[in-house]
Amino acid sequence: MTTVEEKAGSGGGRVSKEGLRGFFREMLLIRRFEEKVEERFRAGELPGFLHVAIGQEAVASGVCAALEREDVIASTHRAHGHSIAKGTPIERIMAELYGKVEGCSHGYGGSMHLYDVEVGNLGANAVVAGGIPGIVGAALAFQMRGEQRVAVAFFGDGATNAGTFHESMNLAQLWKVPAIFVLENNGWAESTPAKQHLPLPVDELGKRALAYGMKLIEADGQDVEAVYLAALAAREHALSGSGPVLLHLRTYRLVGHYVGDPQVYRDKEEIKKTKATKDPIELLRARLELDEDELASLDAEVMAEVEASVEFAKAGTDPKPEDALANVYAPARKMDRGGLHA
Amino acid sequence: MPELTYREAVRDALSRALREDETVFLMGEDIAEMGGSMAVTQGLLDEFGPKRIRNTPISEMAIVGSGIGAAIQGMRPVVEIMYEDFLTLSMEQLVNQAAKHRTMSGGQVKVPLTIRTQGGAGWSPGAQHAQQLESWFVHVPGLKVVFASTPEDVRGLLWSAIYDDNPVVFFEHRTLYPLKGEVPDELEPIPLGKARVHREGTDVTVVATGRLVHDALTAAEQAEKDGISVEVVDPRTLLPLDEETIVASVKKTNRCVTAHEAVVRGGFGAELAAVIQHAAFDWLDAPIERVGSKFAPLPFAPVMEQYVIPQVEDVLAAIRRTVARA
Numbered sequence: 001m002t003t004v005e006e007k008a009g010s011g012g013g014r015v016s017k018e019g020l021r022g023f024f025r026e027m028l029l030i031r032r033f034e035e036k037v038e039e040r041f042r043a044g045e046l047p048g049f050l051h052v053a054i055g056q057e058a059v060a061s062g063v064c065a066a067l068e069r070e071d072v073i074a075s076t077h078r079a080h081g082h083s084i085a086k087g088t089p090i091e092r093i094m095a096e097l098y099g100k101v102e103g104c105s106h107g108y109g110g111s112m113h114l115y116d117v118e119v120g121n122l123g124a125n126a127v128v129a130g131g132i133p134g135i136v137g138a139a140l141a142f143q144m145r146g147e148q149r150v151a152v153a154f155f156g157d158g159a160t161n162a163g164t165f166h167e168s169m170n171l172a173q174l175w176k177v178p179a180i181f182v183l184e185n186n187g188w189a190e191s192t193p194a195k196q197h198l199p200l201p202v203d204e205l206g207k208r209a210l211a212y213g214m215k216l217i218e219a220d221g222q223d224v225e226a227v228y229l230a231a232l233a234a235r236e237h238a239l240s241g242s243g244p245v246l247l248h249l250r251t252y253r254l255v256g257h258y259v260g261d262p263q264v265y266r267d268k269e270e271i272k273k274t275k276a277t278k279d280p281i282e283l284l285r286a287r288l289e290l291d292e293d294e295l296a297s298l299d300a301e302v303m304a305e306v307e308a309s310v311e312f313a314k315a316g317t318d319p320k321p322e323d324a325l326a327n328v329y330a331p332a333r334k335m336d337r338g339g340l341h342a
Numbered sequence: 343m344p345e346l347t348y349r350e351a352v353r354d355a356l357s358r359a360l361r362e363d364e365t366v367f368l369m370g371e372d373i374a375e376m377g378g379s380m381a382v383t384q385g386l387l388d389e390f391g392p393k394r395i396r397n398t399p400i401s402e403m404a405i406v407g408s409g410i411g412a413a414i415q416g417m418r419p420v421v422e423i424m425y426e427d428f429l430t431l432s433m434e435q436l437v438n439q440a441a442k443h444r445t446m447s448g449g450q451v452k453v454p455l456t457i458r459t460q461g462g463a464g465w466s467p468g469a470q471h472a473q474q475l476e477s478w479f480v481h482v483p484g485l486k487v488v489f490a491s492t493p494e495d496v497r498g499l500l501w502s503a504i505y506d507d508n509p510v511v512f513f514e515h516r517t518l519y520p521l522k523g524e525v526p527d528e529l530e531p532i533p534l535g536k537a538r539v540h541r542e543g544t545d546v547t548v549v550a551t552g553r554l555v556h557d558a559l560t561a562a563e564q565a566e567k568d569g570i571s572v573e574v575v576d577p578r579t580l581l582p583l584d585e586e587t588i589v590a591s592v593k594k595t596n597r598c599v600t601a602h603e604a605v606v607r608g609g610f611g612a613e614l615a616a617v618i619q620h621a622a623f624d625w626l627d628a629p630i631e632r633v634g635s636k637f638a639p640l641p642f643a644p645v646m647e648q649y650v651i652p653q654v655e656d657v658l659a660a661i662r663r664t665v666a667r668a
């Protein structure tokens with residue numbers, strides 16, 4: 001993970017060329033990681049249910065770069081990018097997808113439940129909108145203890161139709177907790193297009209913040225620099241005591257909802273056009289004017305990391321079957337009338 | 343007799359009801375163009391149009407709640423909750439509203455609503471996509487609860503659920519969708535509250551639901567090789583429960599094993615055991631054995647998942663334990 005300083009550079013908050021190259025590398029890493037995941041899944045090596053975020057890399061990268069290590073995130077079913085960008089080494093994510101003890105959730109979670117509490121990843125959720133209220137609570141804890149930390153929930157456009165989302169927005173604003181609600185608006189909820197699930201135009205989804213009197217910040221989710229700067233502003237606002245932020249990022253899902261989704265519900269021309277015009281990695285590559293050689297050597301570097309993660313994962317340890325019962329409850333603590341003893 | 347898969351059988355009941363009855367309509371996430379996440383409603387949009395095959399936002403509370411309202415107004419909605427794990431998001435409407443309007447109104451209203459959902463483990467989705475929560479609903483007066491295990495049953499029972507004047511929570515098991523079976527040419531409604539004896543036997547009764555019906559049948563064949571004669575009964579409707587058939591079977595065999603994929607503790611097997619021991623205490627020759635998942639949220643890694651969920655061998659071992667107590 002490249003740090004904020006490396007990416008930010010100097011000069012009016014705009015990101016330096018070096019900073020942008022850092023973003024490029026991370027986004028490429030996420031892309032190649034997820035392509036590898038698709039490939040290994042199709043080869044029958046990965047169990048379970050997988051969702052990749054191909055096309056949405058700039059959101060994960062830009063937002064997480066604006067966060068400090070002690071800030072926390074909650075992710076969704078589409079969790080690989082968020083987890084990588086928040087700082088979990090890819091081999092630990094790959095090992096999780098292979099169900100190994102070395103995985104970031106020790107083989108208990110899987111793709112939809114990537115956790116890494118040490119780097120501030122409080123967990124990915126397979127229940128749409130399921131992680132949002134917990135982020136309000138995390139932010140409340142930071143506020144109560146006077147810590148300069150923010151709590152960040154990632155979720156999609158589809159999730160904004162869940163009661164969980166609305167209750168969380170209301171409560172967060174009411175108590176002005178330092179939370180950032182990152183609305184990753186790709187215009188689809190599984191097979192359902194925005195026009196079938198939203199009563200307002202897809203690009204105006206940020207308006208939902210107004211109902212709660214919440215600060216709204218919007219950016220082009222395909223432009224990593226814009227995302228990063230917007231996220232920095234959101235963090236500053238959240239920490240200022242003026243309350244949470246809805247960070248609305250318009251983005252695009254370039255592939256199916258889940259790995260193997262034939263997308264029967266989606267117009268083939270639209271997919272083609274979106275891929276050709278909205279790929280955040282292509283857009284950044286053009287902007288950085290990376291030539292073929294530079295790109296090839298960067299790609300080779302990134303691919304080597306990805307391949308190494310697969311090797312690491314395959315060489316990992318299988319859990320013992322009976323370990324299934326090992327983490328159901330936290331161990332009992334000693335107690336007496338005087339209270340708890342650690 | 344035609345052969346249908348369990349999936350096709352569900353679809354067949356839905357299409358026939360939609361065709362015959364203008365008040366029947368479907369609501370749920372991704373049920374239209376995509377045909378549902380389990381492909382059950384495929385093709386229905388083309389035949390019945392978007393007014394009656396309604397894609398909804400991700401709003402489980404409102405899906406069930408609006409189904410309740412429409413049902414009270416004379417429609418027969420069939421709503422789909424994509425995974426039964428997400429029924430938890432609609433609990434308030436199900437438990438406090440759907441189940442209680444009839445009583446609270448002193449009999450003025452009825453709620454002919456069907457809530458179809460599916461679940462089941464064995465494909466490593468992790469802890470939030472494969473729970474078996476049917477027993478929760480058996481605790482709620484006012485609801486009916488169905489869990490079908492064969493193509494024939496799922497079709498006939500779904501029909502009865504749709505035409506029942508009460509809210510019915512209708513469980514399908516994910517791993518059964520591809521299962522093929524013969525169904526009658528004409529759709530025969532199967533009354534709610536009627537168990538099915540799948541196999542007759544004399545030494546022990548296995549009362550099983552969902553996927554475990556098939557595991558129990560396999561276990562029964564294996565036990566037969568050792569000279570143990572196993573009767574397999576599927577209640578099919580958990581609420582109301584066909585106590586008569588189940589108790590009669592146990593009075594004949596004098597032993598009983600309950601089997602479901604849900605965790606054992608507080609599972610439907612506990613209710614069955616209570617009913618049976620009370621009605622057939624003097625007939626029992628062995629403690630009732632309960633087979634189900636071990637008490638843990640489903641872990642992701644396949645070895646751990648398989649360890650948690652019950653297998654044929656678990657049913658067989660339970661059968662052996664009961665007959666060992668001669």
Ligand SMILES: Cc1ncc(C[n+]2csc(CCOP(=O)(O)OP(=O)(O)O)c2C)c(N)n1
Pocket residue numbers: 077078126127128129155156157158159160186188189190257371400402424428431
């Ligand atoms: C409560 C709940 N309902 C339904 C689902 C099934 N489901 C998984 S992802 C998804 C679509 C989510 O759309 P969105 O929030 O926009 O996220 P995206 O997939 O576009 O990233 C649905 C319906 C679920 N996981 N949880």
Ligand SMILES: [Mg+2]
Pocket residue numbers: 156157158184185186187188189190
């Ligand atoms: Mg979306």
